[in-house]
Amino acid sequence: MSRRWRWSTLNPLRVGANGLPFEAALLARLVIVALLVKGYDALPGPGVAFIAAVEVEVPAIGPFIWPRLAFYLGAAAVLSNLAPRTGALLAACSLFLVSLWNMGSFSQSRLLPACLLLLVSLAPTSSATTLFRWQVVLLYAGAALNKSLDIDWWNGQFIHAYSASKAHLFFYADLADVAGRWPARLLSWSAMALEAAVAMAFARARWVPEGIVCGLALHTGIMAWLGFDFEAFFYTVAAAYAAAVTWPGRIEIQPPSGRVGVWIVGTLARVEWSGIWHVQKAVPMSPLRAAPTGALCVSAYHVDRVDRRTGAAAWRYLWLHHPTLLVAATAVLAYPSSYTPLGWVRVALLTAGLFVVGVPAMLDSRRSRNADERAVRIEAGPGDSRVGAERGRGHGPSSCP
């Protein structure tokens, strides 16, 4: 066990160490961070347990009950890469345990992360992504089935009752006077249809991008209407989406030349001490590769042929080909969304943007999904680029100008 291995393994920026596939490691990280940020580390104490034998007094260790301590240990093991599978198992078991010993605190916001973490800990490396997809299928199929068998979701009663009781939906009473229950019915039917669509789309790997678009439209739409971000649930779902898509094989970032560039690279090299992102201080420049400073170059799918886009077109290309960015953007932009005017504006814009961007993404992704190689390169200035080969996908030199 070399010293370098030890340092690089401990690097929190590393994703996919210790035999854990990139998607699984990313999922575990995102779920753990979502639980910690949204306060789900404060696990409830014992209550009415499902099984009488589990109903016991739990000794406290300092300020923590021991499942909470187990959760922290698991979270640390995942975030530090020391034992990601074992850490995910520990965190999952603590979440399951508190659900089992307190029926009153049973919550999908705790169970979905627990299921995903358990899959991370147990899933075979080669089929982990498939298993995450099937977990998403079960989630949405169950939700769609449950709603479709509830009359209050067909006649719009749930949405109507909720909307009428919320101060931020000040316009709903007037709307209901004019249109009756129809707005509530349409929203209910849309939710059920989108949930069923996500379940069906995730059942096939090739339809995952469409599923993500439907899922994000559903969740951001719900957030926009209800004014509530569903706490850890939404972020865990977004993490599952991120784990179900194919990520770019590598990303090359070339800072601009000059003092600023040297400073940026030097800082990155100090921060990223294990070198897994291949930050280089000295980069040889070639006159043939000179490009306007600040230009953005992205190559994707067919890196052997010249396929480059710059500026806004490059960003559009990223959006269209990598729905993962939709997930990241949603998670960043939608938070915090609860009951604040700014959150409302943000979520409304995001929802509109998802529809505008998502629909062409669906059409475009079908045309290009048979591509056998995927790579994204981003260059923000002239010069050669270094290739991050962390995921082992061999590529030639960059085709950026």
Added chain:
Amino acid sequence: MYGVHGGRTVAEERLLFPSSLITCNIGRALGHMHDDRDISTSAGSWWPGVRGTLVLVFLMAQAAGIVWGRVSGESFWAWAPHDSIVDYAIDAWHGGSVVARAAVEARYGLPAGGRRYEPAADLIAVVRTRDARLQQSDHCVRVTYRVNEGARRTWSWPAGCAP
């Protein structure tokens, strides 16, 4: 691992044709696990197989839970979001005297009143389970609730005990 087969990488082949998992062809599914490099696989060749089987059982148990949830009306094992607004209040009497709100909350591990977004059957199951276990003959509990702001309903344990 990233070799190309018929225009697709091996990884994409596995994503596109996960039949080994669907049809429970565990042998083929587990055959993919030779590239597992984590520490846990070094414990023995049997462990990856057990792990894969556990995952399949876990996913199938969830599917069974969804079906069972429709039969039982409770959503504990069909935990996917199924929102309904339940406004409720729990009142209890012990030996004819009203039980304090704090004592009710301590007994059932729930707020004595408020709003929940899980089915009413879940709420009733919590109360019923606690009282069935304690089996106190002089204890009476009543749950008053409304689902989606519909008609007011009551449930009591033992049946009809509430004043």
